[in-house]
Amino acid sequence: MSSHALVALAIETLGAASQRTPRTHIHKLLYLAEKWGNLPSPHQFSLYLHGPYSREIDAEIQSLRAVGLVTAVPDPAGFGADYKVDVEYAKRAEQNGGLTSQQLSALRGLAQELGRQTVRHLEALTTCEFVESKQGSDSVEGAVKRLKPHLSNEEIVAARKQLACLRDGFESRLSRSS
């Protein structure tokens, strides 16, 4: 599957699961799905303002926008923009993209969960995953707190718990129909 197709599929999947498809949600969905789902063409992520972020994903969104396959609709309330993918291209990405039905189902399930989260909660979730994948599960809370002092200890603990549930759900979808 090409990287463009994967990004388009992430936008489409988020759009189907939630009212809003802002950039942060797209990055976080792909971050977790690529981390857990062994998806083709994974992107490189580094820690940014709201957690793991990929310049490559941004470049792909822009290159799809440049040719009209993705459009950005500014949010009337002033909260950035929502991205919409061309229906035909989304279909092609799904049909010819090379994701297994299990991977697609896992992606949809994750989008369902992440689509309704706030940016702040997504930041907590994905930063916990980022830290854990770098240093293992020891003293994750402390490291996240150092990186994100504005998050409360309760938020970090809750994020870690939810992260474990999300990972279980994702992995069970991956193996369920195999």
Next chain:
Amino acid sequence: MELAGRGFDSLIRNSPDEARRVFGDEDGQRRWRQTARVSGLLHDVGHAPFSHAGDDLFVGEVRSHEDMSVRLIRSGEIATILQSEGTFRMDPDEIARIAAGDFELGAPQSEAELVVKELIAGDLGVDRMDYLRRDSHMCGVAYGIFDLPRLVSTLMLTKREDGSPRLAIESGGMHAGEGLITARYFMFSQVYFHAVRDVYDAHLLRFLRGHLEEGRYPSDETYLEWDDIRVFGLMRGDREDVDAAAILNRKHFRRVEELTIGQLRQDPDLPQKLTARFNETFGNRVIVRDSNKSAVSMQADQIMIVDRKLEREDDILNLSGTLQALTPVRFVRVFSSVEDKEGVREMVREFLQEHTPHGGNRDE
């Protein structure tokens, strides 16, 4: 550096109460002004020779010129100067977080740090204000010009919903803000992605990939020994290399074909497919470049416009139809040597016929 100071002064002048809350008393404000100026000075200290052309040559431990900036700011001579010189002593980690946006060092530790970071490198940052006008002047083009004094003098502070501060423009400066973004758009479409400039980047990148150890810049202090002159020296040592010869003799590859929007809509992955196809047949005698950039980042609350008399504020994206209509710039081009031009063009056209049977034109 100079613009960072001027921008900072506008924040203090236009939002004195909020500035006092964020930066503290007069001494605090002087300290943060110095921090802003030094961060502006060091923002691009990690750039490789020939600037962004070498960005792809950072691999592994140091993945970008920003990572290199962080490394240089936090160690050696610069760190020592920051800790020992100037009216106020500075923390190299703080300067690295502000100047080079390193979030792995931790999120901004204070509201003041967040604001200064935005002032340096945000969508409205002084980095952009500086490089657009400087590049425009140096290239002798009229693109890249916007009302800099107006824009800088209307910078102010406002508050997010959660009470934290953010940068904004007074309503009178809105069109100067639009001017900055459209200037950036035109600089990318007319200068930075100009076909000839673009192919020289490609020649340089290919040459360095083949000549640097492991095809990348070193991540230790020996990186500092790399400058434009050393790269030219390396090229002169291997004049037979196709890319060194193209640069030294100014015989760059010529543009053979440029893909249309219609073709890319049918298959956005054409550049990768073309590259694979031509690598097989022509090896290093063909270059496929896919360059794209968005002039406006479409992030939440990037640029707020504040009308103080009407007590109203809104995102510039909601107020400006011009910016809403600004799609990213994307150019996909195939270049080849003068000798191969005809053969390559014929092959590209056959390839496109096969992969985009519905054709397509740029305005589709």
